[in-house]
Amino acid sequence: MARGPVAIGAPFARWPGTAAAVLVLALTLGTLAAVLWRAGGVGWAAGDWQVVRFTILQAALSAALSVTLAIPVARALARRRFPGRGLLITLLGAPFILPVIVAVLGLLAIFGRGGLVNAGLGALGLPPLSIYGLHGVVLAHVFFNLPLAVRLILQGWAAIPAERFRLAASLGLPVGRLLERPMLRAVVPGAAMVIFLICLTSFAVALTLGGGPRATTVELAIYQALRFDFDLGRAALLAAVQFGLCALAALAVWGLAVPDRMGAGLDRVAERWDGAGRPERLADALAITLAALFLLAPLAMVVARGLPGLAELPPSVWRAAARSVVIALASAGLAVALALALALRGGVRATLAGALPLAASSLVLGTGLFLLLHPWVNPATLALPVTALVNAVMSLPFALRVLAPAVARIEAGHGRLADALGLTGWRRLRLVTLPRLRGPLGFAGGLAAALSIGDLGVIALFAGPQTETLPLAMYRLMGAYRMEAAAGAALLLLALALGLFWLMDRGGRGDAAA
Amino acid sequence: MLRLDGLRLAQGDFALAADLVVQGGATVAVMGPSGGGKSTLLSVIAGFLAPVAGRVLWGGADITALPPAARPVSILFQDNNLFPHLTIAQNIGLALRPALRLTAAEADRVEDVLVRVGLAGLGTRRPAALSGGQQSRAALARLLVAQKPLVLLDEPFAALGPALRAEMLDLCAQTLGGQGRTLLMVTHDPQDARRIASDVMAVEGGEVSAPAPTAQVLDHPPPGLRAYLGKE
Known part of the structure; x- marks a missing residue:
């Protein structure tokens, strides 16, 4: 029932959400303005067109490859039942919280110079492959986004009513042409566009596997402009270009149908009467096996190589790990608080503010904060708080995506009773909203903590030896070719990211008496 | 009227x-x-x-x-008349104090009304632990303590x-x-x-x-x- 315009006021005060939106606006666009202002003008280097071209090219290739490879995997998962299917689908959600640098190390162990693939090629007397450059960047992006594409497309399959398959079977109609192709035409462009958007702002992958004039993304160029040239004008202009690119891509996503990523129902297998032939069964088995191998082998290598490396970790890495946990917890708390304020306020402006960080450059965000704060505070003490704040803002869109629908569901289910009992503001929050929101709060907090602890971004610009985080320590170990220790750090980081997510998600689900 | x-x-x-x-x-x-x-x-x-x-x-x-x-005015809806995460006594207490910090006298009133609707001793349960009929009684109990005409x-x-x-x-x-x-x-x-x-x-x-x-x-x-x- 629609609410009357007169009788009921808003159940929650609007100012916390407005304050959160203003803060996000200040931190994204305000920091960009600060960098521009300090630069006193913008500069465009000769190679920057090349950078923009490469950014779009790698994102387009990553998106196209991810969805193309995802289609057979999703079809196989949609029409086959086998032990471990549910676990595999759950695992497909894991790359989202996997630290990028850990995955890169795992991919290096398979596809790198001393990796398994090149060992095999060498045994056959073939020349080695290099993982560095465009194809390495795309490979890593496919590793991260193939699972996402599979989940998005699988939702398209799950959304086809089982009755349609039954009808098609009884009439002997071709399922592929009649049911699947129209669904794919509706779902695939949206999935590809989401992945394109994600890959546009890629930094850590480009930093580790790209580089050089021919494999530099915009965000990596911003890093180089800031770190090596301290060229604020160029960094600011590149950040503005990145905003523009992301805004265009986001508009395109808006115009396309994108299934809800958090949607349920993936566990269901519709009864199917097609695809019973031997070739189809073989193709499906092959698709699932290859995908699982591609996704799990690098992780298995991280574990296998990391275990002996754990003993070799210098004490500084353990200190970095402790620092990272503190940053992750602070950043998760802040991200969830901001997302909750925005979700309770609701409305288009809050939604837009919550999506803004998707287009922002975390490096420019951090740099802007430094420029704004350093007249008052010693920069050396700022590195960790700024990192926590930047990480919180960058994970805000994902936290909001979890909390906003949950808050709407609670209001739809219990809002009238709360109104009738006069529960508003803090009381409603304490007695109704927060208790009912425990699960989503835990999930959102877990996501934010995992994203934060694995982030290798702004900290790479400003960290001194006393303010290293675990991903940065690991990156520096890799740079120094101390691969044993780097593998140990990777395993530690992997365990911490998954552990934090698991603990928070679990904490939210505990006491599920309702 | x-x-x-x-x-x-x-x-x-x-x-x-x-x-x-x-x-x-x-x-x-x-x-x-x-x-x-x-x-x-x-x-x-x-x-x-x-x-x-x-x-x-x-x-x-x-x-x-x-x-x-x-x-x-008190109203009972078709469903969702109880908050599933609160106990029956808390659900009823909301009508007395929306902040749920009841005085001893108010807690006694909740106990009394539970007896009157036939839910004696069930105040510490959550709604999910009650049958449909008992849930209806709990919702009615809240109307009784709310004293709205x-x-x-x-x-x-x-x-x-x-x-x-x-x-x-x-x-x-x-x-x-x-x-x-x-x-x-x-x-x-x-x-x-x-x-x-x-x-x-x-x-x-x-x-x-x-x-x-x-x-x-x-x-x-x-x-x-x-x-x-x-x-x-």
Whole structure:
């Protein structure tokens, strides 16, 4: 029932959400303005067109490859039942919280110079492959986004009513042409566009596997402009270009149908009467096996190589790990608080503010904060708080995506009773909203903590030896070719990211008496 | 006394007019076809929906602009009448103190009312641990401690079986009616109306008719209501 315009006021005060939106606006666009202002003008280097071209090219290739490879995997998962299917689908959600640098190390162990693939090629007397450059960047992006594409497309399959398959079977109609192709035409462009958007702002992958004039993304160029040239004008202009690119891509996503990523129902297998032939069964088995191998082998290598490396970790890495946990917890708390304020306020402006960080450059965000704060505070003490704040803002869109629908569901289910009992503001929050929101709060907090602890971004610009985080320590170990220790750090980081997510998600689900 | 003064409601294409008086202490069945506007009418009286025109008066005071909780009105919805994460005692205590910090005397009142609705000893349970009928009793218990003179029942017992529903209606009539409260209850079943309602209000054809004695309305229904009721 629609609410009357007169009788009921808003159940929650609007100012916390407005304050959160203003803060996000200040931190994204305000920091960009600060960098521009300090630069006193913008500069465009000769190679920057090349950078923009490469950014779009790698994102387009990553998106196209991810969805193309995802289609057979999703079809196989949609029409086959086998032990471990549910676990595999759950695992497909894991790359989202996997630290990028850990995955890169795992991919290096398979596809790198001393990796398994090149060992095999060498045994056959073939020349080695290099993982560095465009194809390495795309490979890593496919590793991260193939699972996402599979989940998005699988939702398209799950959304086809089982009755349609039954009808098609009884009439002997071709399922592929009649049911699947129209669904794919509706779902695939949206999935590809989401992945394109994600890959546009890629930094850590480009930093580790790209580089050089021919494999530099915009965000990596911003890093180089800031770190090596301290060229604020160029960094600011590149950040503005990145905003523009992301805004265009986001508009395109808006115009396309994108299934809800958090949607349920993936566990269901519709009864199917097609695809019973031997070739189809073989193709499906092959698709699932290859995908699982591609996704799990690098992780298995991280574990296998990391275990002996754990003993070799210098004490500084353990200190970095402790620092990272503190940053992750602070950043998760802040991200969830901001997302909750925005979700309770609701409305288009809050939604837009919550999506803004998707287009922002975390490096420019951090740099802007430094420029704004350093007249008052010693920069050396700022590195960790700024990192926590930047990480919180960058994970805000994902936290909001979890909390906003949950808050709407609670209001739809219990809002009238709360109104009738006069529960508003803090009381409603304490007695109704927060208790009912425990699960989503835990999930959102877990996501934010995992994203934060694995982030290798702004900290790479400003960290001194006393303010290293675990991903940065690991990156520096890799740079120094101390691969044993780097593998140990990777395993530690992997365990911490998954552990934090698991603990928070679990904490939210505990006491599920309702 | 509840007075609906030149009340006009609208929601999209839907419109409903009401201009009538309900005597204090009456138990009135609100009947009519689905989609006729019975729930919408209750929503306006409870304050969840603002009318397009007209006033809602209780005892001569205009309550049209008051928020739901400030009205002399308690309402039971079709579902979601209890917060699933709060205990039964907490759910009832909300009517006494929205901050849920009850004094000893107030906690005693909650215990007393639990006994009166037949839920003695179940105050520490959560709603999910209770049967459907017990959940209805818990919701009724909250109305009893809330002490609001006008009670609206928007088919809260529709999901119960016939025997249980009759039992709940009797309990409502006995506890709420016994305190002289005014009861407006939406129902589809003429038997429910005959069971406890002194009057019937028909909501049909975009209009709410004034309450008239139950037997009279059900034995000689006006044309619109007759089509809805069919042959009894």
